[in-house]
Amino acid sequence: MSEPILLAEGLDRSFGGIHAVNDVSLEIPEGSLHAIIGPNGSGKTTLFNLITGHTRPSAGRVRFAGQDITGMPYSKVARKGLAKSYQITTVFPLLTVFENVRIAAQAAEHSYVFWRPADRIKSVVRHTEQVLERIGLAHERDTIASNLSHGDQRRLDLAIALATSPRLLLLDEPTAGMSPTETAATVKLVEELNADVTILMIEHKMDVILSIADRITVLHQGEKLFEGAPAEVKSHPRVQEVYLTGSL
């Protein structure tokens, strides 16, 4: 059996004596769609930050695609193929939609070229157009990003992450603040994307998770409470109790 794309072992992080994340291990096989759920303050976002290198773990290791990436700066981790879409929409506000995605698309091969015009690099332009097409933003390509609707900005955020051709995509509540229609569209999109890329996502909406995830990890007070397939999670009594009381 080949090594999983992401392997987190015994991740631990405390802030001023309080364990935000306590001995959490994760194993994400290539191609899967893994979800992390848990009530507010259960350590989901901290766990993400430990994986991406935004926060240094007090203990534990992270391996990505066979390499130890513990404590590596975020930009380096990103170059290795681990992209993140943000909970708070994060785009390049005054650049066009096309340029937003093109910047990400050129990162893989042409990061520091300064002797030829960027718009002439055909492969990057083509890749950008493909991503826009796929995400459904092709018709907005010349719009300034900050003029997009909230839902479209979230999609652009996702498009930027996708354009770096990642091997693993981290999604931090991709449907936060979305209307039911937009949520449905995003869920469908995430499912489609999963055909090509491994996805690890944090999500708050239980119904969203249950319908698309292969596997679910439930966090509670920084600890792993349970991990299993959606059906198991649904019927697990402790999960029911914690998750329902936590979200109320």
Add this chain to the structure above:
Amino acid sequence: MTHVTTTPSSDGTPVEGAAPATLARVRGSRAARWTWGQLGLLLVLAVIVLFTVPNPSLAIGMLIYGLWAAGLNLLVGYGGLVSFGHALPFAWGGYAAGLVLLHVSTSVWLALLVAVASMALLSTLVGAVCLRRTEVYFSMLTLAFAQLGFFIALQWDSVTGGDDGLAGIPVPTLGLGTGIELNALRDPLTFFLFTGVVVLVTFAGLILFTESPMGRVLQAIRENEERARGCGYNTRLVQLVTFVLAGTVAGLAGGLFAMLNNFVGLQPYWLLSGVVLIMVILGGRSSLFGPVLGAVVYLVLESTLSRYYASWQLIVGAIFMVCVLAFPQGLWGLVTQTVPGLFRRRRSAG
């Protein structure tokens, strides 16, 4: 991080700090769309200056200041990094070229090469310190470095001439078997044409940089550094390269300025950090041509206003504030935004 990022509140409506639509137009991408056309604009402006500015030294100065300001705008406009110490590379370039001409050789090429190469090296060191932390630090640190340079130039008088500066810098020669001299006093036209060519070529290089993948990343970092990092970019490296580039261009401009005046000293070289920044903002920071226009307009203002009005800098300061408050896109931004609109209106009316 810029404040323009729309941070949605929990109910999905953008909270304070949004104002995206207007700002997008203000800092707009439209001016930036004038890419290679800017070279033509610069050529036209240079010709206008050549035929209308009666004082040749002032005309040549406009080209030099224009280049210097355009280089600074890589940092200010494209990188969102406001340097308050851009006199440092300008003065350094001046001293370097002046010393070479005085002590080593009267070759233009050698003098400019030393100015540029030594400045690239120095910029790397200074930039590495100035970019240690965020943009707020950057502005304060650049100012501090310029002040440090000033003190060193003042104290180290065996090399820099201290308070008196380096006077009597010999007239440089163009070499290449022609025996052409760059004498701004006796033959200002040759000096103007030479400077014009150097400025145009360098300007073309600057345009290429802003259009290249790296130049585009620089603009993306200005918009959202965290996200650029998330795409895998070493954002500090991109900023450092830009800092070195802007410093090198300033060094070149300083070298030319030393040749124009046959003099380098504390005044005015070290006192121009603010002036060049004003030129950038006045002309407009959303393009490379804007700062050149700003330099020309500033020098026209200076040469006319200062004749009649002792406190002319009060007016300049006030114009500057109005620019920042109401027209952050500067003069050139104003032109590119209003003129096409006028045409469109006329066409639809006719």
Add this chain to the structure above:
Amino acid sequence: MDQLVSQLLLGLVSGALLVLLALGLNLIFGLLEFINFSHGALYMVGAYVASYLAAATGSIWLALLVVPIVMLLVGAGLERTIIRPMYGRDQVDALLLTFGLTYVLIEGIRMIAGSGGRRVRAPELLDFQVPLGIGRPIPAYLLFVVLVVALVVGGLWLFLQRTDVGLVVRAGIRDHVMIRALGVRFDRYRTLVFAIGVAVAGIAGVLTGPITGVYPEMGADILILAFVVVVVGGMGSFWGAVAAGLLIGVLVSLTTLYASVYAGIVPFVLMILVMTFRPRGLLGAT
């Protein structure tokens, strides 16, 4: 030895004045998120107002009372009119705007008061020398300056620690997003903090007058040094600014005594060292 002690005290005095400027910069940066480039020019304006008041009344006592109030109003007025439109825009714009304001203030003062500068007399009450037992006697006025600075610093500290406003300001310095949730009232805190920062700079201006006289460019050099203090002490750190201000004042003063050529350079060398080895500053938070 005598000289050393006197020089040390002189260093403390100039350092104390730096502390006042750096604290204002720090406070404004903490809550308003931009560097007030016009801080030095406002300090100069405060010094000029004091010089006219002193000329009219014969001493700076009245100025010490009136100038902070005047500068408080000036600061509040500036914040309400020209700083406020900058919120929500790039940080850089507020920096540039205050840079332009510096030009206007300096040239404005030149226009009104001339370029020459004015002398200000120390109050007669303090016109005597205090023997310290060690070193030469020191002018009582300098001790008075240190005392006033200590009172202002202490007052600011208590204000930040003990009052509701201070609580909000400290919270705002730590977490802008959270404090924004407070809504409209946040505007008032910004006005207040900017005004206080300016008033403190004004006090520094009043105190400086009798030592060096007042002149239009007096704010420029000290502003750069105040920046260095902020960077060395650590952005946003209250006691960092105090410690770094005194340290730099004393260092410069001692270098003047032993190797005057390097006196101008010392603060910058210190700054480069700090930025290289401890970029968050001496007492700055990570």
